Amino acid sequence: MNDLIEIRWHGRGGQGAKTASLLLADAAFNTGKYIQGFPEYGPERMGAPIVAYNRISNNPITIHSNIYEPDFVVVVDDTLLDCVDVTAGLKESGAIVINSTKTNEELSEKLKNYGGAVYKIDARGISIEALGKYFPNTPMLAAIVKVSGIMTDEEFLNDMVGSFKHKFAKKPEVIEGNMKALEMALAQVEKVK
């Protein structure tokens, strides 16, 4: 019964963390799950720290509050590690996934108070290579799917190609790049500790 997975996203306004949380909700919905995807609304400014949430379950979800003890945390911008307590309440049985090119030693030092698993991914590098622009949310979405095991890589990629075809109906030329970004992210997410 208790199969509820709770995820907290940390990003900066404009990086697409809210959109990524909604895309994750969509992908999980399409594999038959019950889902919630919601941002914490505040004074919205480009670059300001923002938080978004997901709940995913095989059973109906009735709780309507923010998430204080997440199973997983996604950090879309590693400069947040210096100003936001991103591991607050994060379960030690869970994991944190960070968009970063810092060394494993640097990240371990910054997260020394967290005893759970830490993963990193170079979402900037992947996004620039696959899309030619910096959209970190697409690789981060793939990274959290991989780390959390919410669905298989195949289920995820099959669903996302459908979503992108719908979302980018007027610019089909970007679908291939976005799919490439997802595939690269699934392959490149790396365990730090």
Next chain:
Amino acid sequence: MSIRERLSGNEAAATAMKQINPDVVAAFPITPSTEIPQYFSTFVSNGQVDTEFVAVESEHSAMSACIGAEAAGARAMTATSANGLSLMWEMIYIASSLRLPIVMSLVNRAVSGPLNIHNDHSDAMGVRDAGWIMLFSENNQEAYDNLVMAHRIAEHKDVLLPLMVCQDGFITSHSIENIELIEDEKVKEFVGKYHPEHYLLNDKEPIAVGPLDLQAYLFEHKKQQADAMRRAKKVILEVAEDFEKMTGRKYSFFEEYKMEDAEVVVVCMNSTAGTAKAEVDRLREEGVKAGLVKVRCFRPFPAEEIAKALQNAKAIAVLDKSDSLNGAGGALFEDVVSAMYTENIHVPTLSYVYGIGGRDTTTKDIGTVYSDLLDVAKTGNVGNPYRYLGVREGK
């Protein structure tokens, strides 16, 4: 077969409006209900509805346009929140006293001031005596279902009262969740065509709407409004029965959750009821006889029924997401305790004001209420009945 979808509460409300396809929608944008007229105006420009969309310059005008449209014989809808509803206030009373079955989607938000865009129920509580039927919704599904049922209730010849469907701003209005939608044709058939008995555009029956009404008749007209509100109870149940036949989803005046043998009971409305259900489940696993009454129909208030539902409890907490600032309890608390007193049911009952201005309410917060109730049930000592949940107390 229903349609499995995932929508935010605002998308759900706009989808219901699209399927209802009213004659007129008049609205002015205000957070957090802005998306409802925004999505709806897209349906209008895409030709998915035949509605005349009136982009007014204020909420006072939005309600005035709905009143004009309904008086003319059209089916009219609107959506608003907080200060938008405040600006409508004069016309809210006129709509109900003219017996115009306008339907509103109210996305609950704190009324200023100071300025706050987040959820509480102070907007709805400000119009609780205005003669509107008021239905509250736990989630996107209920916000949708209540709107689908709304016109059948409001337009019934025994009722003829405006109706508002409430849901929690941001908490449900901006959260994407699973929902079961009903097919367009089924909604169309369920809602039916609007055939007003008396209306301004009927050239066979010239009438005046809203003339002067002084000592000689106003009292009788107000009594008729009150009688209509009482009669609405039967209609609300009949419509719910038909709705259950169509969808399998059961609605009544309120939902009783694990109430069969409940000793400690929370009464609340809207999204917090869902959070409370999760806490009830946890407490039940620990052997605590916890229960929940989620009020759906706040106006008319189902006084006798709710008193009866609570009669076997040992301690009750009524949660109000609005402070009446009256030196005593919240609005829902007062209605619940006066209903019980009138039915000669005496159970220790606490008032909790909570969640003001969007203060988050968690399962742990609800847990502290049940813990207080267990103390009261054990000792019989109520202490201070006028309590607050989740507020920081000054030193």
